[in-house]
Amino acid sequence: MVHDILITKENPFENDVLNFRDHIHQFCSQFIFRKIPLSAVVGITGEWGTGKSTYLKMLQMHAEGKNKDVIYFNAWKYEFYEDPLIAIYFEMESKFKEVLTLKKYKKVLNDFKLYGTQFIKSVLINSISYVSEGIINLQDTKDNVKKIKEKQATLLEKRIEDLKGAKELVDRFSDSIATLAKIINENTDSPLIIIIDELDRCLPPHALKLLERIKHILSVPGVVFIIAYDKNQLSHSLKTLYGNDFNIEGYLIRIIDHEVAIPSLFSAEYFNKCADKVVLSNNIYIDKFDESYKGLNPFAVTNILMKLSLRDQQYIMHNIYSLNNKNKNITKISYLLVYFYFLGGLKLKNPSVFKLFESGTITKAEFYRKVLPALNPLERDEVIIGGAEILMAIVLTIISLIEGEQNPNNLTSLNLNGVNLEFNVHLVADVKTRMTTQRITNLKNIPKLYSEYPTFSLD
Incomplete structure (x- = not known):
């Protein structure tokens, strides 16, 4: 599970993954x-x-x-x-x-x-309130008008004195x-x-x-x-x-x-710490990905694209932790873990589109039309773009397989809000090969796993 960052009086910034x-x-x-x-x-x-x-x-x-x-x-x-x-x-x-x-x-x-x-x-x-104390008693009759006025005057005078006393006390x-x-x-x-x-x-x-x-x-x-x-x-x-x-x-x-x-910074270091505590400490394998891809890891890129807050990231990590306890067939395949993390971001940020994945009716056309425009624009940074290329290659290859495409190897590029992403053909082929070990029904059912676990409190 993810715990609060340890902050001590002796070294308060020892775990300063947020750069504060x-x-x-x-x-x-x-x-x-x-x-x-x-x-x-x-x-x-x-x-x-x-x-x-x-x-x-x-x-x-x-x-x-x-x-x-x-x-x-x-x-x-x-x-x-x-x-x-x-x-x-x-x-x-x-x-x-x-x-x-x-x-x-x-x-x-x-x-x-x-x-x-x-x-x-x-x-x-x-x-x-003074009303509830009886400034006006509704059972008084017209014959008691004089008494009512006297009672009101007395209580209002008392209130004025009380207010004077209250001011002095304050x-x-x-x-x-x-x-x-x-x-x-x-x-x-x-x-x-x-x-x-x-x-x-x-x-x-x-x-x-x-x-x-x-x-x-x-x-x-x-x-x-x-x-x-x-x-x-x-x-x-x-x-x-x-x-x-x-x-x-x-x-x-x-x-x-x-x-x-407070500084509004994307912190890859925070994600890595979070991943270390929840994922690696529970024997969930996250592939570091071939360095020839030259990209930030696709989990961190998902955080950028969807503007996932620190609590959002913790929520998804908690679900990965629970998923690992029940279905290690998914968490031991890093591509599926990337896909599961991406779906977690959609569930939080774009629930209507998440339902398309959950129902198993998602298509590449729907993805291009409804998901891509909602993503946060990317900085023109080589490392971030490299990570986005890995992420989108994985997600689109899996969607292609869900659609029933036999040859998703034709996925070569994508324009993401004005930034051109070039897919590594070897990565696409490897995703397809690894996914052949999973039945298509399994791929369609991955989004439903988010409904099988409770929403965690992050307080």
């Missing part, structure tokens, strides 16, 4: 490894499955390895809390107790705890955080870092409340919040609350002071 190191060093120089007297909220943006959580974990371990104080908060994990501020408070309390152990800090710690617990009680109590709570953050700044020459992960997985009301709490209560001098999110997903969530005309950019400008996009 330089980017994180630059980020830390700007936002962490220096005193920051003001508050800051930094957004880390990236699409789903591009490694945001890995980036944040490396960032955390790198900072902690330099003796900086970091709080890591998984917003989705604590979504069951009525108010996200409650969970963050407990994380902050734990961190302050851990790092501020001297007696001279006892008073400020007690102030933080006092105002924090009072604030939490206030949040919980005020979650009950100010005291925020001030106590700022005092502790100032101490941390002085002790470490760095701000208190609070990392918020998995925000875009939260239900829209919870995500919104968390952002508002951060901006209006927790953003105090000496604290830097680092919040990771997929802007498209967050936009979709907020539009469910505010409608399709909601301006996500305008909203985030009010919340986020700085926005940083």
